[in-house]
Amino acid sequence: MTDRREAPFAFEGLDRVLHEKARLGILTSLADYREGLSFGELRDLCGLTDGNLSRHVQILEEAGLIEVTKGFEGRRPHTNCKLTPEGRQRFDDYLAVLEQVLLRARGDAVSGSARPKEGKPA
Amino acid sequence: MNDIDSALSDIQRIRDRLADGTRFEGFAPGIVALTGVFAFALSAWQVHGRSASLLAWIILALVCALMIGTEAIVRARAVHRAMADRLINSTLQRFLPVGLAGAIVGFVILLQFPEQVRLLPGLWQLLMAVGICAALGNLPAAMRWPAAFYFVTGTISLAVSGDALIDTAWLMGLPFGIGQFLVAVTLYVSSGRTPHD
Numbered sequence: 001m002t003d004r005r006e007a008p009f010a011f012e013g014l015d016r017v018l019h020e021k022a023r024l025g026i027l028t029s030l031a032d033y034r035e036g037l038s039f040g041e042l043r044d045l046c047g048l049t050d051g052n053l054s055r056h057v058q059i060l061e062e063a064g065l066i067e068v069t070k071g072f073e074g075r076r077p078h079t080n081c082k083l084t085p086e087g088r089q090r091f092d093d094y095l096a097v098l099e100q101v102l103l104r105a106r107g108d109a110v111s112g113s114a115r116p117k118e119g120k121p122a
Numbered sequence: 123m124n125d126i127d128s129a130l131s132d133i134q135r136i137r138d139r140l141a142d143g144t145r146f147e148g149f150a151p152g153i154v155a156l157t158g159v160f161a162f163a164l165s166a167w168q169v170h171g172r173s174a175s176l177l178a179w180i181i182l183a184l185v186c187a188l189m190i191g192t193e194a195i196v197r198a199r200a201v202h203r204a205m206a207d208r209l210i211n212s213t214l215q216r217f218l219p220v221g222l223a224g225a226i227v228g229f230v231i232l233l234q235f236p237e238q239v240r241l242l243p244g245l246w247q248l249l250m251a252v253g254i255c256a257a258l259g260n261l262p263a264a265m266r267w268p269a270a271f272y273f274v275t276g277t278i279s280l281a282v283s284g285d286a287l288i289d290t291a292w293l294m295g296l297p298f299g300i301g302q303f304l305v306a307v308t309l310y311v312s313s314g315r316t317p318h319d
Contacts, residue, residue: 031136034143085145089205092140096204099133106126 013097015090017063022048022056027083027091030066036082057081065090141208146260147201148194148210151310157186158302165295176239179294180228183246187221213260220253243293244280247272250301262312268304275301 018027025046029037037045043053060066065087069080083091164182168175194213198206224246231238251272254265275297282288 028136031139031143083140083143088140088144089203092137092144092205093203095133095137095140099130099137102126102130102133106130 011097011101013093014101015094017059017065018091018094020056022046022052023060026053026056026060026081027065027087030081030083031088031091033082036067036069036080039079039081042081060087137205137208141205141212142259144202144205144209144260145262145312146194146198146209146213146257147313148198148213149190149305149309150193150197151306151313153189153193154302154309155306157190158299158306160186161295161302162299165289165291165299168291168295169289173291176228176232176242176290176294180225180232183224209260213257216256216260217253220249220256224249240283240290240293241280243290243297244276244278244283246294247276247279247297247301249276250298251276254305262308264308264312265305268301268308271304272297272301 018024025048026042029042029045039050039053039057042048042057043050046053048056057066057068061068064084066081067084067087069082071078071080160182164178167173168178195210198210202209227245227249228242231242251269254261254269254272258265258269279293279297283293
């Protein structure tokens with residue numbers, strides 16, 4: 001097993017299920033709405049097609065990150081998606097790792113800008 | 123603001139929103155129930171010993187707050203992982219002003235108006251109700267019932283505070299004993315559910 005100290009850029013905490021553009025969009029949209037969002041609202045917010053959204057919602061549901069409730073609003077079928085408590089927790093864990101990556105990048109950028117450019121004298 | 127700063131600020135905003143809608147799982151029902159037992163025990167001891175020292179209640183409140191607080195921090199770190207500090211801070215920010223108000227009211231009445239000391243149990247119960255309501259965003263929705271209980275008992279305690287036949291110890295022990303037990307049962311029954319279940 002690789003020691004974490006030996007591989008500081010392994011970013012083990014970046015959960016593969018979450019680390020995908022469309023799924024990040026879905027989770028970020030749902031983070032703002034405690035009661036969840038309808039399928040149509042999610043589709044509009046994330047700019048996805050019905051088929052694409054369905055596929056990503058299914059992946060997130062199978063991973064236990066979101067809860068999908070199917071019912072009716074009047075006579076029309078209504079699908080509601082909301083983050084599960086575990087989903088909130090795992091998304092926050094993911095964001096915490098992402099934050100560390102960015103902080104490290106910013107630190108490197110600051111120290112990098114102070115460093116003389118390669119091939120040129122200081 | 124460069125791209126990294128802007129991304130960091132977006133992440134902060136999303137994490138704040140996630141914490142806002144997350145139920146704080148730090149409060150241990152067992153410890154909360156134990157504080158109710160302490161309240162009963164102290165009132166029984168005071169009634170039996172014909173003592174009505176409210177200072178003992180202030181000390182008990184501090185001990186209980188320390189017990190609940192310490193357990194909450196330990197549990198939150200285990201359960202909420204990266205979100206723990208945010209949830210602890212937001213819960214503290216909601217409870218602390220009410221706790222501070224209770225302490226100030228207690229000390230001012232004890233030091234300056236000791237003849238009004240019988241008002242304190244009712245005032246503290248009302249403040250307890252306000253504290254629970256303030257933190258409802260991170261607590262199970264059913265916690266509104268213990269809050270309502272404290273509102274009712276606070277009103278009754280204030281209304282009967284002029285009746286010298288009712289022992290001050292019972293005005294404290296009975297409502298807080300039952301109230302803390304209600305809080306513990308609500309926390310236990312709602313464990314694992316979302317804040318708005």
